[in-house]
Amino acid sequence: MLGFAMRVGGAVGRTAASAAESAFLFALDVTLAAPVAEAAVDRVLSSALAERSLDRVLAGPLVDALARDLVKNSVPQRLADQLLAAGIAEEVATRLLAGPELHRVIDAALDSPAFDRVADKVVNSPALERLADDVANSPAMERAAVRVVESRLVEAVVRRLLESDELWLLVGEIARSEPVTDAITQDTLGFAGEIAAEVRALSRGGDARVERVARRMLRRSPK
Amino acid sequence: MSSGTAAAVSPSTPDRAADAPYAGLVTRSLAFAVDAAVIDGAALLVVAVVALAGTVLHIPDDVKTVLLAIGAAAYVVWGTGYFVSFWATGGRTLGNRVMYIRVAPAGGGKLGYRRAVLRFAGLLLAVLPLLLGLVPILFNDRRRGLQDAIADTVVVHDPDRRAPRPGGARHAPASRQLR
Numbered sequence: 001m002l003g004f005a006m007r008v009g010g011a012v013g014r015t016a017a018s019a020a021e022s023a024f025l026f027a028l029d030v031t032l033a034a035p036v037a038e039a040a041v042d043r044v045l046s047s048a049l050a051e052r053s054l055d056r057v058l059a060g061p062l063v064d065a066l067a068r069d070l071v072k073n074s075v076p077q078r079l080a081d082q083l084l085a086a087g088i089a090e091e092v093a094t095r096l097l098a099g100p101e102l103h104r105v106i107d108a109a110l111d112s113p114a115f116d117r118v119a120d121k122v123v124n125s126p127a128l129e130r131l132a133d134d135v136a137n138s139p140a141m142e143r144a145a146v147r148v149v150e151s152r153l154v155e156a157v158v159r160r161l162l163e164s165d166e167l168w169l170l171v172g173e174i175a176r177s178e179p180v181t182d183a184i185t186q187d188t189l190g191f192a193g194e195i196a197a198e199v200r201a202l203s204r205g206g207d208a209r210v211e212r213v214a215r216r217m218l219r220r221s222p223k
Numbered sequence: 224m225s226s227g228t229a230a231a232v233s234p235s236t237p238d239r240a241a242d243a244p245y246a247g248l249v250t251r252s253l254a255f256a257v258d259a260a261v262i263d264g265a266a267l268l269v270v271a272v273v274a275l276a277g278t279v280l281h282i283p284d285d286v287k288t289v290l291l292a293i294g295a296a297a298y299v300v301w302g303t304g305y306f307v308s309f310w311a312t313g314g315r316t317l318g319n320r321v322m323y324i325r326v327a328p329a330g331g332g333k334l335g336y337r338r339a340v341l342r343f344a345g346l347l348l349a350v351l352p353l354l355l356g357l358v359p360i361l362f363n364d365r366r367r368g369l370q371d372a373i374a375d376t377v378v379v380h381d382p383d384r385r386a387p388r389p390g391g392a393r394h395a396p397a398s399r400q401l402r
Contacts, residue, residue: 181306196321196322199323203247203253204380206250207248208246210247214362215362220362
């Protein structure tokens, strides 16, 4: 009997609780849908209390705890994955390239003294030298150079150069210039001088040999 | 043939004939060949010019003979003057300059025109009897020929004036001068 009464009491209690939950939710829906709720929320948010509360939350340990939890649960990574998958990166890049912000950033960077320091460091770095060496000695660069040399463009450029009067005027000017004529004269004189020196050395040896032969023929003792 | 040189050079006995301060027969012959090329080249140039003029102008045969005689005399004067003037004014003909040798009085001092003329006459005397006057060059300690004995001269090697100085290059490479 007691057991039956307890089962009936339990069922009634659960029904009553369910009815109360439904009533509460209904009341909540009505409240949220009411224009007064929106006005109330606006008032709360614009109140000094809300501002102070937010200040305290931000100054308190809650933000740190939140950050830790975000990191612990890999929220930033998941968020980034979702954003990238949704094409956000492309949209951002397109927007940056199309917008004036990028030009402003570049102008500001070029005008800053830091840019000069960075550029100087890069230009004088051994790494850049190594990179340049690698590029210059790479088979790809060799192939590219061969392609350029064998291209019709080079042939056309050379043909036009040879046909231009300015080139021959320039060649004439260079050939008549004092450094070039001096250099040719010096080299010619140097070559003639070398030959004369060689002849002189040979002639000295020839002097001695001729005298030895002559003395031998006349059976005289050598000098 | 050029000969000669300097008393300024000490006649110390060299260990080897090739290192002697006196120039030998081969060196002097080469110098003489250069001199002969210069003399004959200049003479040929003059002859060519006169011959070209002769093709345009009508010159009688008698005048041609006279011109030939004048030309021969001029050649003798030119050849004699060449050697005498170079020997008297420094002892170095153009051939001697090429071979770096110099005619100088055996006792030092300057050669002068009188001894230069004497040496040229001696050279002719040495050459005329089938070059026999040059043979003593091969056996004489100071490599003197008949012309040297007559004019009391010797022919010495000139120091190489263009030898590189210690501590510095003499000629900068042409490419460096182009800048």
